Amino acid sequence: MSLLVVDGLGITFGGLKAVDDVSFAVAPGEIVSVIGPNGAGKTTLFNMISGIYRPGRGRVSLNGTDVTETPPHKLAEMGLSRTFQNLQIFQDMTVLDNVLAGYHLTERGSIWADLLALGSMRRRADKAREGARGLLARVRLDKAAEQMAGNLSYGALKRLEIARALALGPKILLLDEPAAGCNAVESEEIDRLIAELAAAGIAILLVEHDMKMVMRISNHIVVLDHGEKIAEGDPATVSRDPQVIAAYLGTENAEGAHADG
Amino acid sequence: MTWRNKWLQLAILAIAIAVLPLFFPSGYYYRVGALIFVNALAVVGLVILIGYAGQISLGHAGFAGIGAYACALAPEHLGLHPALSPVLGAVVSGVLALLIGRPILRLKGYYLAVATLGFGILVSMVLTNERALTGGPDGMQVADLGLRAVLRDLGWRLSGGEFWYGASGIVLVLGAWIALNLFDSPTGRAMRALHGSEVAAATVGVDVARQKLRAFVISAVYASVAGSLLALQNGYITPDVAGFLHSVEMVTMAVLGGVGSVLGATLGAAILTLLPQVLTVFAEYEQLVLGAVMILVMIFLPQGLLPSIARRLRGRDE
Known part of the structure; x- marks a missing residue:
């Protein structure tokens, strides 16, 4: 059964259909990629699914529940987590605190315990801290734990966002260009991490x-152009689709050639 | 990050409070010190609101006014013991902050500033115009706390200045302890997270509206307790305590010292409380010098005094 179902989703900004009638589904352990030229509506689609934009049309359901109007913090409680294309890091917090913020749902408790530093708060925070250090090790940022996040390199911040998103223990993870700005080694690491997460059953x-x-890691690809879904299927099918080649791969020959080499 | 260390900060604060009287040339300075601590307490509350949660308020003097007038009115009209009046003031301020915070905190930036400004003005107008109850702009007497008499009976003779220096100092350390606890707690992290990015905070499950409201209510309680202490130590109160200028003064103290730092807030409060005392020699140029100092600090140390100095010291170490 599908974990996330997107059905006829659409949104209009000032008369422009940014996303129009897009449908697809993601099952646990599956890697679904949304591709398309710049401005095709990929990030807008993400923002609607994650509750940041309210869709004009269509529905989003998570685990069988309609979550179309559900605010982001409620979606987080339901197991949906995401990263951002234009980094949304808590710059003035340490790297460790950034990941700890990702543990908010598990470490939160009574406000009185927090104000008075009661033992119950310290136990919650210590447990979260342990998990956060583990996640930082996983994205190779454990040595930077006490640094201010604002001082990290772009590639490191990308990995920090992934660690923070994983801190929620998500059932489904939305990754918006996790490898952008990363070098070949970093992107291969992210590549491997995504495959591991999917193998662990995360959608x-x-x-x-x-x-x-x-092409290497996706089980299923959805192709957007001008806000509309023009094709979907497994990587082999999509890369042969004439419409896709015309709209996307064809117009970016250089990138296609680079990918083949 | 040692300067953020909770116990180190508290130790510095407590030692400073304990040691400073050794250098006081006269008993008058206990009064000045007590005033600094009261201001610092309100500013520590603003550190939570502005520094942690990233929200602005230009109306917090309104809560100080509620705390102050609770001490002036409750013993007389409700028969409440003067020692319990600050608690009543804090409860009223907290509940009021909860009620007005819900709609107000949906606003951002200067819209939020203007809305809170409106609240402060409202409180100050009520206090000024309800003459029958508050004595209007002339102000009113505040009943004595009675604690000093108890101490005297126990054989501990303190002057008014000494007593309030100690009492305000203790409350300030307590307030700083709570604020520092909050900083490194799940709630504090959620507040700082939404300060950094509301969208990202929401996607990790932080109920942004709720955490803003918490910061607002907590800071309102700080302001209220500070107002109560001010009323009790002066034995007299006027609506100025709730005035717009007092609100601006609090924010300025917070920003001057370093808005994310509890110690910085205390330093900012100390400087802006002391400067007018020092500058009395300049008479009518006092405001001018004050303004110039603030502009210079903001230009050259935009993070506020303490964080900027700490950064510079760290930079030299490395």
């Missing part, structure tokens, strides 16, 4: 421009 919805990565 992955991915927006990525690195075609090589998309």
Whole structure:
């Protein structure tokens, strides 16, 4: 059964249909990629699914529940987590605190315990801290734990966002260009991490421009152009689709050639 | 990050409070010190609101006014013991902050500033115009706390200045302890997270509206307790305590010292409380010098005094 079902989703900004009638589904352990040229509506689609934009039309359901109007913090409680294309890091917090913020749902408790530093608060925080250090090790940021997040490199911040998103213990993870701005080694690491997460049963919805990565790790690809879904299928089918080649791969020959080489 | 360390900060604060009287040339300075601690307490509350949660308020003097007038009115009209009046004031301020915070905190940036400004003005107008109850702009007497008499009976003779220096100092350390606890707690992290990015905070499950409201209510209680202490130590109160200028003064103290830092807030409160005392020699140029100092600090140390100095010291170490 599908974990996330997107059905006829659409939104209009000032008369422009940014996303129009897009449908697809993601099952646990599946990696679904959304691709398309710049401005195709990929990030807008993500923002609607994650509750940041309210869709004009259509429905989103998570685990069989209609979550179309559900605010982001409620979606987080239901197991949906995401990263951002234009980094949304808590710059003035340490790297460790950034990931700890991701543990908010498990470490939160009575406000009185927090104000008076009661033992119950310290136990909750210690448990979260242990998990956060583990996640930082997983994205190779454990040595930077006490640094201010604002001082990290772009690639490191990308990994920090993934660690923070994983702190929720998500059932479904939306990754918006996780490998953008990363070097070959970093992108391969992210690639491997995504595959591991999917193998652990997390549903992955991915927006990525690195075609090589998309073709290699996706189970299913949804192609958007001008806000509409023009094709979907497994990587082999999509890469042969004439409409896709015309709209996307064809117009970016250089990138296609790079991916093949 | 040692300067953020909770116990180190508290120790510095407590030692400073304990040691400073050794250098006081006269008993008058106990009064000044007590005033600094009261201001610092309100500013520590603003550190939670502005520094942690990233929200602005230009109306917090309104809560100070509620705390102050609770001490002036409750013993006389409700028969409440003066020692319990600050608690009543804090409860009233907290509930009021909860009620007005819900709609107000949906606003951002200067809209929020203007809405809170409106609240402060409202409180100050009520206090000024309800002459029958509050004595209007002339103000009113505040009943004595009675604690000093109890101490005297126990054989501990303290002057009014000494007593309030100690009492305000203890409450300030307590307030700083709570604020520092909050900083490194799940709630504090949620507040700081929404300060950094509301969208990202929401996607990790932080109920942004709720955490803003918490910061607002907590800071209102701080302001209220500070107002109560001010009323009790002066024995007299006027609506100025709730006035717009007092609100601006609090925010300025917070920003001057370093708005994310509890110690910085205390430093900011100390400087802005002391400067007018020092500057009396300049008579009518006092405001001018004050303004110039603030502009210079903001230009050259935009993070506020303490964080900027700490950063510079760390930079030298490395």
